Amino acid sequence: MATHLRCRISLPRSYRPQDILAFHRRDTQEVSERVDDSSLHKGLLWQGVPACLSLRFEPGQAVADLALDGMAPTGSKALLKATVNRMLGLAQDVDAFEQRYSNHPLLGQLISKQAGLRVPVAVTPFEALSWAITGQQISVGAAVSIRRRLIQATQLRHSSGLLCHPGPEEIAGLAPDTLRQAGFSASKTRSLQEISSLLISKQLVLVEDLQADSIEELRERLLAVRGIGPWTVNYTLLRGFGWLDGSLHGDVAVRHGIETLLGTPEKLTEKQAQAWLQAFSPWRALLAAHLWASRSNTAY
Structure with missing residues (x-):
């Protein structure tokens, strides 16, 4: 049973929608995101449910529609508004x-x-962290290509046709050779799967509304993972939170x-x-x- 949720977000007069659209337009093959002059359609996992988040920019506001291929988990309406506010950088x-x-x-x-x-902020801190690991010491173009192959490897498809970015469970379940074939180095493969395992076991928690007094604790926890350095941590803090x-x-x-x-x-x-x-x-x-x-x- 499909579910649809909607919310409207007021935007400040100086808001720059094109910054958000450009960030999500980087993969021209559009396997996971489709972008036009005024809107974004993004495949994602919404608490484990394949979904498509559509953001349409209108004068003074953004209209968000979330189409889920299943029932909306409890609290999804409030979470949708909080997620869009964070993605748009409104705080x-x-x-x-x-x-x-x-x-x-x-x-x-x-x-x-x-x-x-x-x-612009990623839908989830995990997606930002995955992108940060992917992009270590390579060009944006190369990172976009590897990210695309990662998304294609898990084949989490929404009914809109868009693929969803995998979560920790899906990445932990991939064979290391699959990640290597997608373009990840041995070091990045190890880091990404270790992070995924830590999140699944709750030894690491990425809370969307991270408070300032928790930042150093999270920084130290991430730096303890082999292959995670200061750039990866600070980039994750920026794009994830x-x-x-x-x-x-x-x-x-x-x-x-x-x-x-x-x-x-x-x-x-x-x-x-x-x-x-x-x-x-x-x-x-x-x-x-x-x-x-x-x-x-x-x-x-």
């Missing part, structure tokens, strides 16, 4: 960042060109963006980039997103 305090640095000699022009920029203060100094595109701002011909080391970003806490990850946006849509 991110971008106004405070822009007010603080609008007259900054290096950041002022950058912020003026990209006023209202928010960071909308936390804006992770230092993404390990990101090549971020370092190049800083070099451009500083007008220096010399390449920055990770340590130098980390020291430079520190001055912009608690918005280091939001600044990284501005640097990504200023370069191209090929950054993470």
Whole structure:
């Protein structure tokens, strides 16, 4: 029995829908997401049920429709609204960042060109963590291709035709050779399956409404997993939870963006980039997103 849920979300006047649409448009083969000029359709597992989340942007609001191939689990209506708010970055305090640095000699022009920029967030922290592991030290294009093959390997298809991103149970159930054939290295295969097993056993919990006082605990827990480093953790915190203060100094595109701002011909080391970003806490990850946006849509 199919179930449909709907909610409407008010958007601030400065909201930039194209940032959200561009983030989900990266896979041009559209096996899991379909994007047009004003809407997104995304296949996903909704508490284990194949579903399609459709987001349509209208003046001043976003309309979300969730079509499930089955009964909606208890609490789905409230969870839908919370999920869409998080995906759209509506809790991110971008106004405070822009007010603080609008007259900054290096950041002022950058912020003026990209006023209202928010960071698109994945449907679940696990999807963000999976993407972070996939994207370690490779190009966005290569990561998109590997992600697509991972989704195709599990064949979790919604009635709309879109495939759903697998959850921990599905990934833990794959043979390591299947992940290797999808393009994952041996190290990434091990990390992804270890994370999945930890989540299944509840030894690791990814709570969507992560509070600030729990961030360091989660950071330490993730760093204890072999193959998970600071970039993967901070990227996951940004794309999975909308936390804006992770230092993404390990990101090549971020370092190049800083070099451009500083007008220096010399390449920055990770340590130098980390020291430079520190001055912009608690918005280091939001600044990284501005640097990504200023370069191209090929950054993470």
